[in-house]
Amino acid sequence: MTPETPAGFVFAIPPGLVLIATGFVLLAAQGTVRNALILLAPLVALALVWMLPEGGALTFQWLGYKLTPLRADALSRLFGTVFSIMTFAGGLFALRQERTTELAAAFVYAGGALSVVFAGDLITAFVFWEVMAIASTLVIWFAGTDGARKAGQRYVVIHLFGGVLLMAGIAAHLALGGDVSFGSLVESPAKWLILAGVLLNAGAPPLSAWLPDAYPEASWSGMVFLSAYTTKTAVYVLIRGFPGEPALIWLGLFMVFYGIVYAILENDMRRILAYSIINQVGFMVTAVGIGTPMALNGAAAHAFVHIIYKALLLMSAGSVLYMTGKRKCTDLGGLFRTMPLTTITGIIGALAISAFPLTSGFVAKSMISEGAGQEHMALVWFLLTAASAGVFLHAGIKFPWFVFFNRDSGLRPPDPPMSMRAALVLLSLLCVGIGVAPGLLYGLLPYAVDYAPYTPAHVVSQLQLLLFSGLAFFLLLGWLRRTETITLDADWFWRRLGPAAAASAFGGIASAAAALSDAVRRTVMGIVSAVYRHHGPGGILARAWPTGSMAFWATVMLAAYLFLYYF
Amino acid sequence: MAKRPDDTPWLVRPSSIRILWVVFIAILAGTVLADFFIDHHGEFGVDGTFGFYAWFGFVSCVVLVFGSRLLGVLLKRRDDYYDA
Numbered sequence: 001m002t003p004e005t006p007a008g009f010v011f012a013i014p015p016g017l018v019l020i021a022t023g024f025v026l027l028a029a030q031g032t033v034r035n036a037l038i039l040l041a042p043l044v045a046l047a048l049v050w051m052l053p054e055g056g057a058l059t060f061q062w063l064g065y066k067l068t069p070l071r072a073d074a075l076s077r078l079f080g081t082v083f084s085i086m087t088f089a090g091g092l093f094a095l096r097q098e099r100t101t102e103l104a105a106a107f108v109y110a111g112g113a114l115s116v117v118f119a120g121d122l123i124t125a126f127v128f129w130e131v132m133a134i135a136s137t138l139v140i141w142f143a144g145t146d147g148a149r150k151a152g153q154r155y156v157v158i159h160l161f162g163g164v165l166l167m168a169g170i171a172a173h174l175a176l177g178g179d180v181s182f183g184s185l186v187e188s189p190a191k192w193l194i195l196a197g198v199l200l201n202a203g204a205p206p207l208s209a210w211l212p213d214a215y216p217e218a219s220w221s222g223m224v225f226l227s228a229y230t231t232k233t234a235v236y237v238l239i240r241g242f243p244g245e246p247a248l249i250w251l252g253l254f255m256v257f258y259g260i261v262y263a264i265l266e267n268d269m270r271r272i273l274a275y276s277i278i279n280q281v282g283f284m285v286t287a288v289g290i291g292t293p294m295a296l297n298g299a300a301a302h303a304f305v306h307i308i309y310k311a312l313l314l315m316s317a318g319s320v321l322y323m324t325g326k327r328k329c330t331d332l333g334g335l336f337r338t339m340p341l342t343t344i345t346g347i348i349g350a351l352a353i354s355a356f357p358l359t360s361g362f363v364a365k366s367m368i369s370e371g372a373g374q375e376h377m378a379l380v381w382f383l384l385t386a387a388s389a390g391v392f393l394h395a396g397i398k399f400p401w402f403v404f405f406n407r408d409s410g411l412r413p414p415d416p417p418m419s420m421r422a423a424l425v426l427l428s429l430l431c432v433g434i435g436v437a438p439g440l441l442y443g444l445l446p447y448a449v450d451y452a453p454y455t456p457a458h459v460v461s462q463l464q465l466l467l468f469s470g471l472a473f474f475l476l477l478g479w480l481r482r483t484e485t486i487t488l489d490a491d492w493f494w495r496r497l498g499p500a501a502a503a504s505a506f507g508g509i510a511s512a513a514a515a516l517s518d519a520v521r522r523t524v525m526g527i528v529s530a531v532y533r534h535h536g537p538g539g540i541l542a543r544a545w546p547t548g549s550m551a552f553w554a555t556v557m558l559a560a561y562l563f564l565y566y567f
Numbered sequence: 568m569a570k571r572p573d574d575t576p577w578l579v580r581p582s583s584i585r586i587l588w589v590v591f592i593a594i595l596a597g598t599v600l601a602d603f604f605i606d607h608h609g610e611f612g613v614d615g616t617f618g619f620y621a622w623f624g625f626v627s628c629v630v631l632v633f634g635s636r637l638l639g640v641l642l643k644r645r646d647d648y649y650d651a
Contacts, residue, residue, distance in 0.1 A: 257631075264635040267646065328646075337576055373610040381611065385620075386627035393628045408579070457607050463598045464620035471595060472628035479632055486649075488642040495649055 012057035014070055015048035015080060016115030016128065019087060023107030023135075026100065038091040038103065045114060046084035049077060056120050065180045071120025075300060075446040079117040079236045082304045083110060085430070086228045086311060093315050093423035094221035102142035106225040109135035113229035117236050121180045122170045125237070129166060129201075133159040136230055143219040154494065155214035158207055162200035169193030185241045189564075195242060202234035202285060203278040204251055208258065209491035212266075212274040216327070220318035223270055227277055227314050228307045235284045235303045239446075244291025249380060252289055255282030256387045263394035264480065265487040267329050269317045269403050273310065276353070276395040279387070280306045286384065287368040293447035295371025300445055302368060305360035305434060309352035312427035313399065316346030319420055320403055323413035329482040334408035341415045343404040345424040352431040354396030354466055355388060360431045362462065363438035363453045370451060389469040396466070397473045402482060595621075 022041035029037055052072035059068045072080075087110040094103050112131035119125035133156065140152040173190035174180060185191045203211045215226045242248065259279025266272045280302070287299035319342045320335060321327050336343040348359070355361035365388065372381040415421055434441050442449040473480070577583050599618045609615025614623075 260631055261635045261638060264632060265639045265643065334579075336578065376610070378611050381614075385614075385623065386631075389624040389627040390631045393631060405578075456601075457605050460598060460601045460605050461607060461620040464602075464618070465624035467591075467595050467598055468621045468625040469628045471591075472625050472632070476629065476632050479636060483643070484646050485639075485643040486646045487639060488644060488648075 011048060011051040012053060012070055013048050013051075014058075014115060014118065015045040015052075015084065016111040016113070016118060018045050018048060019111030019114060020108050020131070021111075023104045023109075023111060026104040026107060030100075034100070035095055038095060038107075039088065041107070042084050042088035042091060042110075045087065045111075046081065049080035049084055049114075049118075052077070052118070059120075062123070065121070065123060065174070067124055068120025068181065069115075069124045070118050071182070072118060073446075074444065075236070075239060076117045078300055078304060078444045078446065079232070080114055081444065082307050083114050083117070083229065083232075086110070086225075086307050089308075089311060089315075089423050089427055090221070090225045090228070092426065093224055093318070093420050095419040096417055097219065097221045099142050099144060099219065102139055102219060102222055105135050105138035105142060106222070109139055109225060109229060113233045116233050120182055122173065122182050123180060125182050126163075126166060126170055129233075130163050132230060132233065133163055136226060139222045139225055140214055140218045143217060143222055145217065148217040148219075151214045151217035154491070155210055158200070158210045162197045164197075165193055165200065166197030169195075169197055182240065184243060191242075195245070198234050198237045198241070199251070199285075201230050202238065202255075203231050203281050204255060204285065205258065206490055208255070208278055209489035211278060212262070212271050212489065213491045215274045215277075216268055216270040220322040223274075224311050224314045224318055227273070227310050231277060231281045232303050232307055235281060235288070235299065238285065238288045239296055239299055243288060243296055245289055248285050248289030249377075250289075252282045252284070252286030253380065253383050253387075255279065255285060256384070257390070258282070260387065260390040260394045262487055262489065263398070265485075267482050267484060267486070268327050269320070269329055269332065269399060270314065270327055272329075272395065272399055273313050273317060276313075276391075277310060279391065279394070280310065280353070283365060283368055283384070283387070286380065287371060290368075290371045290375060290377065290380070292371050292375060294367055294374055294451065297445045297447050297449060297451075298364065298367030298371050301364035301441055304441060304444070305352065305364040305431070308427055308430050308434075309349045309360060312345060312349035312424065312431060313353065313395070315420070315424050315427065316342050316349060317399070317403070319416040319424065320413075322416055322420070324411050326411070328484065329402035329406075330484055332403045332409050332411070333406040334404070335411060335413065336404040337408075338412045339404070339415050341421055341424060343400070345428045346404065347400050348428040348431055350396045350400050352435070354392040355462065356466060357454070357459050357462060358432065358435045360434035360441070362435055363441065364434075366453055366458065366462070367451055385465065389465050392466045392469040393473055397470060398480070401473075 019041060022037055026034060026037060052070065054072055056068040056071045058070040059066055061067070087107065090106065090110075091103065094106070097103055109132055112128045112135055115128035116125050116132070119128060137152050137156040137159070140148055140155055169190050169192070172193060173185070173188065176188055176190055178186065178188065178190065185194060200207055211231070215223050218226055238248065255278050259275045259277070259282060263272045263275035263279065266275060284299040284302050284306075287295040287302065320332065320339070323339070324332070326332055352359035352361045355365045369381060369384050369388070372384055438453055442451075599621050602617050607615040607619070609619070613619060
């Protein structure tokens with residue numbers, strides 16, 4: 001253990017466990033103690049993130065594997081920092097949330113995310129991955145509505161399936177003699193299972209619909225937390241384990257455009273922002289696929305700034321929901337009259353996500369395009385540039401326009417209470433602060449940064465791109481008019497097709513059952529006597545199995561595996 | 568509530584909207600004209616040409632909007648679709 005840390009002294013206390021423990025205490029705490037805990041615990045976690053010694057700490061043996069539950073380097077510190085800041089801001093915003101259990105679950109969820117990014121081995125990472133899945137489901141459920149209950153059920157099933165993929169991948173990786181340490185993963189079938197499990201959490205196709213289905217059903221404060229951790233922890237794992245995986249480039253680009261198209265068609269303001277999460281994570285996934293230090297820095301920086309501005313946008317939308325109880329664009333509009341602070345901070349978040357100069361998005365996202373340009377990936381570069389224009393269209397203007405401007409809905413809600421306003425201002429300051437002084441962020445990135453965002457050419461080209469996208473938005477307003485509709489997504493398969501197929505199958509079964517029952521009754525007696533022949537006294541299956549037959553079946557399994565391996 | 572002209576916020580008065588459009592168009596023109604003074608030295612050729620980002624951004628958005636509308640024709644449903 002080396003005592004060389006930026007803070008000058010070392011405490012190897014897991015910051016994630018501090019938040020998880022706080023989450024459990026929050027179940028019982030009340031009043032001032034509760035508020036103090038909510039605001040102090042994330043700051044303690046942030047301090048602990050920066051006191052962790054570089055490299056592995058706290059190693060121990062478990063079932064023959066060397067586990068490293070705490071391992072710090074630049075990449076994990078970057079994510080640890082933004083996760084801690086986010087927990088503080090989210091806690092501040094949610095202080096008035098009357099369902100105290102939601103914030104308790106949110107802290108456990110945040111602690112799980114923090115623990116994954118500081119996990120030095122795959123087993124620890126998996127354990128906290130599952131903690132996140134369970135805690136985030138609780139965050140959705142604690143919204144307390146019928147919609148949230150059903151969406152949470154769908155959410156947890158999909159994430160437990162992702163967990164199964166991940167666990168199968170890790171088990172196969174270890175069984176194939178892979179190292180338990182959590183680093184770049186070698187080429188093997190196990191790698192693809194792990195990748196599939198991670199991509200599910202990133203919101204990648206084909207199951208991406210879980211995200212816009214579940215997140216917007218959370219409460220006005222719950223979705224702020226949900227937007228930050230699950231997808232970005234997945235991005236962290238991709239940067240750590242799969243840098244330069246070419247398939248990620250095209251997968252990421254698909255996510256980018258899928259997010260834009262569905263957000264353009266969407267009417268629910270928080271579902272617009274949910275689709276926008278997939279769009280933004282798509283940029284990061286593409287960057288991981290490009291895999292150069294410039295692109296990986298871009299992915300990491302983009303994750304950092306995206307957590308902040310997406311939380312800001314969702315706080316702005318959450319404030320509107322909190323004050324009006326409405327979430328559809330068709331019910332909203334004209335709120336700038338009485339919610340000036342919510343409007344302005346929402347616009348700052350919208351400018352940041354669009355990567356306007358002087359905002360955090362500008363200094364981060366451009367590194368991804370630059371990464372594609374340096375590698376001479378022409379198609380990728382042109383698609384990313386078109387997508388940057390599309391981000392302004394679907395999130396940058398659409399969200400603030402239909403909620404705060406457009407027609408006058410007649411609603412006259414005031415700005416939200418003090419604690420919520422404070423959170424809005426805090427994150428707005430961060431968006432602008434990082435945009436004005438990018439050196440702060442660049443200093444945290446995993447690779448040395450050789451990039452200057454504020455060149456005249458870059459500023460002018462970005463302004464052209466965005467402002468002409470704005471022109472397109474206002475000229476095409478008639479085509480963008482909101483309708484009271486949803487757009488079918490992959491969740492149709494498990495919300496409509498599956499249940500319908502099951503219902504018709506059960507209907508068929510009911511009629512078939514009557515015909516079958518006769519046949520069954522006749523065969524049962526036959527089976528009983530057959531079972532008695534084999535398992536009864538002197539039956540073949542009642543005998544102890546010889547080791548030889550065990551070895552034989554193990555060989556058959558291994559042969560089957562070998563056979564599958566060649567596919 | 569009677570709507571006298573003074574009651575409506577400045578932002579939504581027709582006269583202000585006209586002003587905002589004029590200012591917006593002036594800024595748009597300004598960003599394109601700036602290309603006369605800036606060397607974009609593009610990576611792929613066309614991205615270094617005059618006004619590239621302006622038309623590319625505009626065309627991208629037009630394509631995205633109409634592409635989305637097209638998909639919407641197939642996939643849009645009433646928002647109580649799953650509640651039924």
